[in-house]
Amino acid sequence: MSTKSTIERTRDVHEDTGAPINIGHLRRARRERILSWVMPITLLFVAICLWEFLVRYHEIPKYLIPAPSLIAETLVRDFASLMASSWFTVKLTFLSLALAIVGGVMLGALFALSRPVELSLFPFAVILQVTPVVAIAPLILIYVDSTFAALLICAWIVAFFPILTSTVVGLRSADQNLRDLFTMYRATTWQRLRYLLAPSALPYFMAALRVAGGLALIGAVVAEFVAGTAGQHTGLASRIIESSFRSEIPRMFAALFLVSLLGIVIFLLTSWASHRVLGHWHESEIRREH
Amino acid sequence: MTGDPIITMDRVSKEFGDVLAVDDMSLGIREGEFVTLLGPSGCGKSTALKMIAGILPLTAGEITISPPKGDAEHDLGFVFQEPTLKPWATVFDNVYLPLRLAGVGRGDGEPRVREALKEVGLSRFARSYPRQLSGGMKMRVSIARALVSRPRILLMDEPFAALDEMTRSKLNDDLVQLSDDHGLTVVFVTHSVFESVYLSTRVVVMAARPGRLVADMPLDAPWPRSEDYRTSIEFADETRRISETLKGTLHVDEIDH
Numbered sequence: 001m002s003t004k005s006t007i008e009r010t011r012d013v014h015e016d017t018g019a020p021i022n023i024g025h026l027r028r029a030r031r032e033r034i035l036s037w038v039m040p041i042t043l044l045f046v047a048i049c050l051w052e053f054l055v056r057y058h059e060i061p062k063y064l065i066p067a068p069s070l071i072a073e074t075l076v077r078d079f080a081s082l083m084a085s086s087w088f089t090v091k092l093t094f095l096s097l098a099l100a101i102v103g104g105v106m107l108g109a110l111f112a113l114s115r116p117v118e119l120s121l122f123p124f125a126v127i128l129q130v131t132p133v134v135a136i137a138p139l140i141l142i143y144v145d146s147t148f149a150a151l152l153i154c155a156w157i158v159a160f161f162p163i164l165t166s167t168v169v170g171l172r173s174a175d176q177n178l179r180d181l182f183t184m185y186r187a188t189t190w191q192r193l194r195y196l197l198a199p200s201a202l203p204y205f206m207a208a209l210r211v212a213g214g215l216a217l218i219g220a221v222v223a224e225f226v227a228g229t230a231g232q233h234t235g236l237a238s239r240i241i242e243s244s245f246r247s248e249i250p251r252m253f254a255a256l257f258l259v260s261l262l263g264i265v266i267f268l269l270t271s272w273a274s275h276r277v278l279g280h281w282h283e284s285e286i287r288r289e290h
Numbered sequence: 291m292t293g294d295p296i297i298t299m300d301r302v303s304k305e306f307g308d309v310l311a312v313d314d315m316s317l318g319i320r321e322g323e324f325v326t327l328l329g330p331s332g333c334g335k336s337t338a339l340k341m342i343a344g345i346l347p348l349t350a351g352e353i354t355i356s357p358p359k360g361d362a363e364h365d366l367g368f369v370f371q372e373p374t375l376k377p378w379a380t381v382f383d384n385v386y387l388p389l390r391l392a393g394v395g396r397g398d399g400e401p402r403v404r405e406a407l408k409e410v411g412l413s414r415f416a417r418s419y420p421r422q423l424s425g426g427m428k429m430r431v432s433i434a435r436a437l438v439s440r441p442r443i444l445l446m447d448e449p450f451a452a453l454d455e456m457t458r459s460k461l462n463d464d465l466v467q468l469s470d471d472h473g474l475t476v477v478f479v480t481h482s483v484f485e486s487v488y489l490s491t492r493v494v495v496m497a498a499r500p501g502r503l504v505a506d507m508p509l510d511a512p513w514p515r516s517e518d519y520r521t522s523i524e525f526a527d528e529t530r531r532i533s534e535t536l537k538g539t540l541h542v543d544e545i546d547h
Contacts, residue, residue, distance in 0.1 A: 175374065177370045177372060177374040178374055178376065180340070180343075180345040180368075180370075181368060181370075181374065181387075182391070183344070183345050184343045184344055184345050184364075184366060184368055185364060185387075185388055185391040185392070186391070187391045191390075191391055195376075195387070195390065195391075196376075199376065199378045199379075202378070280378075280419060281377045281378045281419050281421065282377070282378070286421070
């Protein structure tokens with residue numbers, strides 16, 4: 001940012017807007033940002049060291065709790081197989097999330113535009129949502145030939161619902177006076193959707209996306225657990241089951257680590273996307289300025 | 291200053307459920323007039339304004355707006371009590387909205403948006419977002435948006451009610467100046483007697499339950515008015531005259547003690 005002043009609370013002017021900005025405040029914000037990364041990483045590092053120490057000190061057998069170093073070793077040794085599995089899970093998760101977004105937004109838009117459509121279809125969406133995916137998965141695996149497609153459907157069911165409901169609520173949240181203004185200017189349905197309803201729905205959609213991202217991964221892993229014995233599968237969940245059967249606990253931890261890592265990446269990606277889209281205007285993404 | 295009737299309300303009524311918001315209202319507004327609809331809350335003044343804007347459908351009667359000039363995309367500009375800006379869009383994009391909806395390209399629209407922003411004194415803030423502006427500045431953006439499509443008629447629904455007194459009188463002066471410059475016909479809704487007397491060439495007093503027109507009072511003081519008018523004897527007299535009329539329309543239980 002600016003380096004020309006070293007005195008805290010010096011007032012400067014934003015180059016685009018002419019609005020005064022507080023340098024002291026900016027510096028505090030940056031410090032907070034750095035801390036928000038440094039603190040958890042340090043704590044994690046300490047915890048791993050402690051784990052390593054305790055396992056070695058008490059000589060805990062590796063089939064009970066493997067040391068972090070052994071898990072890392074396993075990660076490197078089984079790199080090829082674990083990466084292939086990871087890729088499978090990544091594909092499944094992101095594809096189901098993408099389909100959930102497309103389906104949720106399209107159906108949501110339809111619901112928001114037409115009350116009869118919503119009234120007739122919404123109960124089915126609710127049924128789909130409230131029935132645990134673990135319970136439906138075996139049926140889907142029977143009816144759908146391709147295992148990948150079956151897993152995709154399961155993950156989609158889980159991720160789809162929050163996107164749908166948030167889109168419906170979001171599209172209905174537009175300011176009434178702005179709606180009136182669009183009416184007065186004789187806006188077409190498309191203009192209304194593009195310039196008013198869609199932007200109004202964005203904060204709701206972005207919140208749903210963060211939830212759906214996590215749910216897509218959960219759906220993908222859970223469905224694979226259910227599919228466990230049903231033919232072709234190479235996702236991370238299968239690695240975990242397989243390791244469990246063979247009592248290869250370090251490998252199980254390695255796969256678990258990769259699943260968590262994927263979850264974290266999805267969380268960071270969706271948070272980043274939300275900040276990109278809403279950061280310049282929406283209350284939820286604006287840092288307090290006073 | 292006055293010419294042909296530009297807005298004609300002919301026996302207009304509006305019902306919300308079983309509430310009669312506007313009852314049998316007839317009013318003709320001539321080109322160049324600055325008309326205030328004055329009355330207590332619930333008298334249907336905002337409803338009448340929204341019906342003129344085409345935002346609310348009428349229950350009975352007819353509203354005619356005389357044939358538009360060839361080059362006007364829209365006859366009307368509307369300013370709400372709240373600034374009613376899109377928070378996700380810059381000041382520029384907010385003002386550009388009416389042109390965008392009328393199919394004017396960004397290239398053709400840009401000089402007009404710049405000019406409208408200049409008129410309200412916000413040229414420097416084209417790239418700001420609404421949240422970065424004060425209440426008065428947001429209101430100016432809202433006025434720039436209403437004027438950018440070069441309407442003949444400006445409709446304003448208690449636009450300055452939420453602003454502090456100083457900002458309010460400054461905006462009042464600027465508004466009179468703008469409407470004079472553009473030869474606008476203005477319909478201005480307010481519950482402030484002072485505002486109505488200072489701003490308008492004609493005050494239409496309305497009463498509640500049911501919402502109806504009770505008095506149509508032209509103001510003779512020269513228009514546009516200067517700052518001095520606010521402290522003149524004429525201003526005080528007109529204010530008293532209109533206040534008396536307004537008080538006569540109130541139900542006893544409507545007066546705040």
